[in-house]
Amino acid sequence: MHTNRKTVGIVGARGHTGMELIRLIAAHPVLQLAFVSSRELDGQRVADHVDGFADELRYASLDPAAVAAQGADVVILALPNGKAAPFVEAIDAAKPDTLILDLSADYRFDPSWYYGLPELTRGQWRGEKRISNPGCYATAMQLSIAPLRDLLAAPPVCFGVSGYSGAGTTPSDKNDPEKLRDNLMPYALTGHMHEKEASFRLGVPVEFMPHVAPHFRGLTVTTNLYLTRPLKREDVLQRFHAAYDGEKLAIVTDEAPWVSRIAHRHHAEVGGFAVSADGKRVVIVATLDNLLKGAATQAMQNINRAIGVDEYTAIPL
Ligand SMILES: NC(=O)C1=CN([C@@H]2O[C@H](COP(=O)(O)OP(=O)(O)OC[C@H]3O[C@@H](n4cnc5c(N)ncnc54)[C@H](OP(=O)(O)O)[C@@H]3O)[C@@H](O)[C@H]2O)C=CC1
Ligand SMILES: CC(=O)N[C@@H](CCC(=O)OP(=O)(O)O)C(=O)O
Incomplete structure (x- = not known):
């Protein structure tokens, strides 16, 4: 003690x-x-x-x-x-x-x-x-973008999907399991608070399109980034490993992480790193439990x- x-x-x-x-x-x-x-x-x-x-x-x-x-x-x-x-x-x-x-x-x-x-x-x-x-989404967005921040040719575009615990306990469409059943509910498609937060904190404009899904906890943010110069996939991975290899709660994965595997876990995962043929477009997937790392x-x-x-x-x- x-x-x-x-x-x-x-x-x-x-x-x-x-x-x-x-x-x-x-x-x-x-x-x-x-x-x-x-x-x-x-x-x-x-x-x-x-x-x-x-x-x-x-x-x-x-x-x-x-x-x-x-x-x-x-x-x-x-x-x-x-x-x-x-x-x-x-x-x-x-x-x-x-x-x-x-x-x-x-x-x-x-x-x-x-x-x-x-x-x-x-x-x-x-x-x-x-x-x-x-914010929970803002955490996932910033972890996904920060290691490439100096190479952005355009605002990163982030597609977010959250479990409905993200909407708190005050009853609304966004935490109504009946309305969410078999559904994906888009909301605040421009100007979400976390779009402003991630933009403010990263110092570059970020575009964010949130959705809420029928699962309870865990979120995914898939981010599309255009780069000012071509990178190979190993260069992208190297940047993320350099940023997060010393971290216990930000884990770099080779494959795109799945939200079903992050519920009740305390860390965020950032992975995927799909690079276009010309090397100037990268797609990154981040997951975290919105109630924990979020x-x-x-x-x-x-x-x-x-x-x-x-x-x-x-x-x-
Ligand atoms: N849920 C999530 O994934 C995340 C939430 N956050 C933020 O954390 C905060 C809490 O979120 P969450 O736990 O989901 O919210 P909930 O809706 O689940 O809980 C809100 C709590 O605040 C109390 N409360 C509500 N209104 C008032 C008031 N006017 N005065 C005093 N107490 C009040 C409620 O209890 P009671 O009515 O019994 O007093 C309840 O305990 C929010 O600001 C949210 O944006 C941040 C990241 C992720
Ligand atoms: C699914 C859902 O509704 N998610 C919440 C985000 C979670 C949260 O609580 O964020 P803040 O702390 O910034 O309010 C939302 O989009 O407002």
């Missing part, structure tokens, strides 16, 4: 990503769950909702002031987009040295927050205690680094 434990609270703990975070934190040697907030599950035992959770902890419905008053060392915001600010303001006022990790899109464009996609931005962390976790696992990497423990602590590899 670690002697210097840190307390952590999750706001939005009923949700898909909150539930994954509860599991990861329950197995963490340094972090200790202090509170889990949900309005709907107020008073109920976490153990009745999260498989394998053995503690007596109960959900509590905490407003921003009540969250700040808990005085936790780390607060994770796992709320729908647009809901984080009152919690951040209350913590800023009560205990500003709290480490806040926000899973939503609310601070991904805010330069005062560290944007934590460790495989690409690890070197940019300057000790910030405000961390914005990347959300909770990436959050864990970021929190681990910020609390000064090994980045992969409590992440099953």
Whole structure:
């Protein structure tokens, strides 16, 4: 047992990503769950909702002031987009040295927050205690494009397909298993938030066409890239191996990865690398579990680094 434990609270703990975070934190040697907030599950035992959770902890419905008053060392915001600010303001006022990790899109464009996609931005962390976790598709897009960023002749075009857990628990067409049955549902075909996020973070325009499919978890992004000069397939592979061979959670595969093999896994896979006959067009496929590398696992990497423990602590590899 670690002697210097840190307390952590999750706001939005009923949700898909909150539930994954509860599991990861329950197995963490340094972090200790202090509170889990949900309005709907107020008073109920976490153990009745999260498989394998053995503690007596109960959900509590905490407003921003009540969250700040808990005085936790780390607060994770796992709320729908647009809901984080009152919690951040209350913590800023009560205990500003709290480490806040926000899973939503609310601070991904805010330069005062560290944007934590460790495989690409690890070197940019300057000790910030405000961390914005990347979007799930945006993670897959950036991992697919970054190693070829200097050779782009045109905006990369990304075709994305997500399992419906990506759409959260608020009922909508995008998480309605009946409407999704035998279906592939296109949405936000221009201007999706993750198109803006990937473009902003990579510094090049990216085009993104998302779809949601009948499976529950895991996403695929297939990216078409036009290059300014011809490359051989081995040159493309060499660039990706150079970028990710030291990484435990970004794995380069020769074949195009399958989404059915990534569910419940903590890493992303990037593969395929089909090159056109003239060498100036490359197609790359990335898969990841939207709830893990696309959300909770990436959050864990970021929190681990910020609390000064090994980045992969409590992440099953
Ligand atoms: N699902 C995914 O694949 C990914 C999600 N994200 C982001 O993570 C965040 C959480 O997503 P996800 O877990 O899917 O969302 P869910 O819809 O599954 O859960 C949202 C949680 O927020 C709570 N909540 C909703 N509205 C409010 C409110 N106004 N005030 C306080 N609590 C509220 C809900 O619980 P209750 O109503 O009981 O309080 C619930 O616990 C989102 O911003 C999402 O964009 C990021 C990457 C991937
Ligand atoms: C299938 C589905 O709906 N996926 C979500 C993306 C997942 C997500 O939660 O992304 P943010 O954190 O950026 O909101 C969407 O397209 O909005």
